[in-house]
Amino acid sequence: MHIRTRFAPSPTGFIHLGNLRSALYPWAFARHNKGDFILRIEDTDLERSSQEAVDVIIEGMAWLGLDLDEGPIYQMQRIDRYREVVKQMLDSGLAYPCYMSEEELNKLRDQQMASKEKPRYNGLWRPEPGKTLPPVPEGVSPVIRFKNPIGGSVIWNDAVKGQIEISNDELDDLVIARPDGTPTYNFCVVIDDMDMNITHVIRGDDHVNNTPRQINIMRALGGSPPVYAHLPTVLNDAGEKMSKRNGAMSVRDYQRAGYLPDAILNYLARLGWSHGDAEVFTKEQFVNWFDLESLGRSPAQHNPEKLLWLNHQYIQNSDPVKLAAATKPFAHEMGMDTEAGPDFVQVVSLLKDRANTLIEIAEGAKLFYLPAPNLTADQIKENIAEAVMPALKDLVEAISTAEPTKEAYAAVFKQILAKYQIKMPALAMPVRYALFATTQTPAIDSVLVVLGKDEAVKRLSKVVQ
Template identity: 75%
Template sequence: MTVRTRFAPSPTGFIHLGNLRSALYPWAFARKMGGQFILRIEDTDQERSSQEAVDVIIEGMRWLGLDIDEGPFYQMQRMERYRTVIAQMLQEGLAYPCYMSEVELNALREAQMANKEKPRYNGLWRPEAGKTLPPIPADIQPVIRFKNPLSGSVVWDDAVKGRIEISNEELDDLVIARPDGTPTYNFCVVVDDLDMKITHVIRGDDHVNNTPRQINILKALGGIPPVYAHLPTVLNEQGEKMSKRNGAMSVRDYERGGYMPEAVLNYLARLGWSHGDAEVFTQEQFVAWFDLDHLGKSPAQHNPEKLLWLNHHYIQHADPVDLAQRVEPFAKQLGIEYHQGPDWVGVVKLLKDRANTLIEIAEGAQLFYQKNISHDAAQLATHLKPEVIPALQEFMQRFEASDGTQPAIAAAMKETLSQHGLKMPALAMPIRYALFATTQTPAIDAVMALMGKKETLARLQNCLKIG
């Protein structure tokens, strides 16, 4: 059997980390088993669905590296197929038209609740041997209902929740087509899974209640139910279900916020699955290790600090050339002309160990490319004290005579400090402020090596004139 999994989102404009986890696990399982991963867009809610939302879904998956083998398939483009199946079911007696009006149905539900009964359709229009149906009303367009089995149970071994059994007496005859002929969600899902030969359905546990109905329809159509794995909900920091309403960030927000897709994928993988104590792993390792047996049975809670920590880890260990390319879009947004000035890769390499996001690297890089530096006279006087000026001048001479490398600069500073009986901050702080009008910089010898002799000496000389 070839494993075939699917991700079937509704394109309603917002896709958060909890949604993407429902794409990550079926993708990983298909890759692990050498199968196929299908993208299906469930866009029957035409009022809320949009192509822009579809684009967000596809872009988010592409950003995480979740490639698809088939699709995207759109349910709205499969309407003829659904209607054909409904006609076939009517002909074979698997479904029937129901003329109960909305008013009658509401009255039935109210009476059942008043009697403390479970609200459900009473089978009034269900054809049975020897049963006389009511006269067909002239002013009612019927819905189409599935003839759910009246006895027995629906049983499946859920890969996450274990054995689940639902009595058919708990299920009424599901509406599979509305009065205008539009097929309903649960019906479309079954036909899609059947046609696309889906073997494993890995999805959120908010679909558990749909599963017994879908299994019954699938069996009626001659299909074999797939393996189901219903994932526990992802909760936000407050313990509520993750949603836009509860402050969840969209996947685009993370991309725009300077997060590495590798970090987000690693984080998502651990948000409901584990492999021993492994916290940090590559996409390749994740696929090699992934299985359904180690999916979590309890709700996972979103931890922004953990995600930020992982992002910092991936930035720290990234290849400087690759990282520099990733930071470029953020540098452009800040107006940094990184092609003019210090070596861009060198600057990124210098900044990456202290950064949590790509944006933080870009913000730190601004210091190296600013054209006009404005020094505060009082601050300059504080750092450029008279007793420090001779040491600074001597250091500038040693620096100019050196080869300009970081070790040579460090040696020049050490010799100057020793000559004048000073400690490192006495010289480093004035140099930092002279170069950037701030004392918050990476290691000053590394900074000067990147800036180069000409620019470094020009800035220092300028400050000596001002001071």
């Protein structure tokens, strides 16, 4: 079997981590099995669909590296195909026009609920042998309903949930086309999955109730249902279903917050799937390890702290050149000219081990690209003790003749500390303040290397004059 999977979002809102997991797993399954991964945009809800939402979906998937073999395919561009199948179903008796008005349907549902019955269409317009249908009302455009089988059950072996059985008596005759001829979601999905030869449908378990309807339509049309794998819900950190309403961030938000795409992908992979005790792994490892048998059956819970920790791991282990390229846009947004000053790759290499996000790296980089502090005499007196000035003067002289390496600067500090019998903080804090007007920086010997000997001596000399 040639594996073909799909991600089929509705562009009716922004795409969050829970949505993206429903893209990641079918992508990984297709890649693991050398199959095809298809993006299908289910945009038949014209009132709620937007091009901006489509753009966010496509950009988010590209940012995560979820490459496509086909698509994006838009359902609205396939309307003629759906109408063709609706006509075939009407002609073959698989579907029928229903003239029950919205008002009549609502009244029926109210009566059923009052009688503690399940609200459902009662088959009034369903043609049956020997049945007389009501007279067709004038000027009313009907909906088209699928003739759902009566009696028996729909049974499928879900790759995550195991065997599921739904009685056909629980299912009424589904509307497959609206009065204006627009096809409905459950109908379009079936036609698309059949036409695109989808072999595995991996999606959220909020679709479980749709599955028996889709299987019945597919079988009525002579198709064979794909393998279904319904993923448990992703809950937010408060234990509620992840959604925009419950504070979920969009994929763009994570991008703007300075997260790395590989960290997001690693985190998403673990929201419902595992491979032994592996916590941090590459995209290649994930694809190699992925199978449906390792998908969990319990809801996964979003953990922002875990995601931030993972991002830190990826930043720590990133190639400095690539990390610098990813950080530059954030630095430029903060007004830094990364070409006027120390080598930006060196700056990023110095800062990356302590940073959780690219924004934190950019914030730290400000030290090296902002103008040198113009310290007043009062500021110097207040922040640098008079007693340490002799040691500071000797330090400046020693730095000016030392090799511009971390080891050489460390040796200079050691020599001055021994000469004046003082501790490292007593000397390093004044140096930091003289260089940047702050006492918080990475290791001072590394800072001197990155800032450059000439610039460091120039800034320090202003303080000790």
